Amino acid sequence: MIPVLIAYSSTEGQARKIAGFMAEVLGEAGYRADVVDVASPQASLVQPVYSMAILGGSVHVGHHADALARFVKLQQPWMRGIPVAFFSVSLTAARQDEAGRAGSARMMREFLARTGLEPVRSGCFAGALRYSRYGFLKRLVMRRIARKEGGGTDLSRDFEYTDWQAVRRFVLEFARSFAGSPRKVA
Ligand SMILES: Cc1cc2nc3c(=O)[nH]c(=O)nc-3n(C[C@H](O)[C@H](O)[C@H](O)COP(=O)(O)O)c2cc1C
Incomplete structure (x- = not known):
């Protein structure tokens, strides 16, 4: 089974719920997903044993959590060698207009610029x-x-x-594009 790391930061629980759902979707598709809260003690114990990673978290007062930025900085050396996807959760992303799309994309870009993270896929999801x-x-x-x-x-x-179908598409497209079907792996 292809091991996938899902690391998230969440204040009121929506990004946690999204990360858990991603793990469920990947599990059903035959991948092995481990979910880690970047604010937990386990975050510093994550080992470089994953073939791909999905990182993400929620926006509060215009920014992603510092704990997520610290996690990226700590784990980035080995994560540079694997495909990484990033997801951002906010209320702005719930707006069904251009201002919503632009605003949520801007907050995500700010985080990526701050950390130097270069995901091969990224997505903004509406929160709660x-x-x-x-x-x-x-x-x-x-x-x-x-x-x-x-x-x-x-x-x-x-x-x-949160548009759960959009979350499902996001993880499956990422996993299949960059790891192929897990069932083909011996
Ligand atoms: C105190 C507070 C500040 C927030 N600030 C923003 C913000 O600046 N921009 C935004 O789009 N959403 C903002 N939100 C909405 C959150 O991103 C949304 O509620 C999200 O679902 C929270 O995810 P979490 O439960 O994983 O922390 C804010 C929410 C709270 C409670």
Whole structure:
């Protein structure tokens, strides 16, 4: 089985859910995917045993997490030798217009420039509004942002915007383009 590393950073859980779904999709397709939270102690113990890697995380206040940047810097020497894909999760990516596409792509480019990561594939995925997990102030701030960005403003429920079919296509296209079908490997 072709081993794939999926490393993510997540604050409220949506990027974690996306990383877990990616592992499920890859598992069903015959790959072996290991999922690591870059903020966990396991992140510094990751070994260079993977044939490919998928890295990604969510955007907060315009930026990806520093923990994700640190992980990239730590693991980059060996990851330069394998195909790497990158995914970015944000509310901006939920906007169905050019401004949304441009904004989410800009935040992703900023992270790639900051870390020097050169993924062979990259994708921006819509995240979620988890009002149930925010504290009082965060709920109000996020509702204001949601109003501006066209997201849900009903504080009594959560909103999930992730296009799961797009996530599925992203991982399978990446895996098949750069590793081939795992079932062909002895
Ligand atoms: C405090 C806070 C700040 C955020 N800032 C941004 C932002 O600047 N741009 C954006 O597109 N989304 C922003 N978001 C939306 C998150 O990217 C979105 O909720 C995502 O699903 C969070 O993923 P996570 O649960 O994996 O952390 C913000 C969310 C929170 C709670």
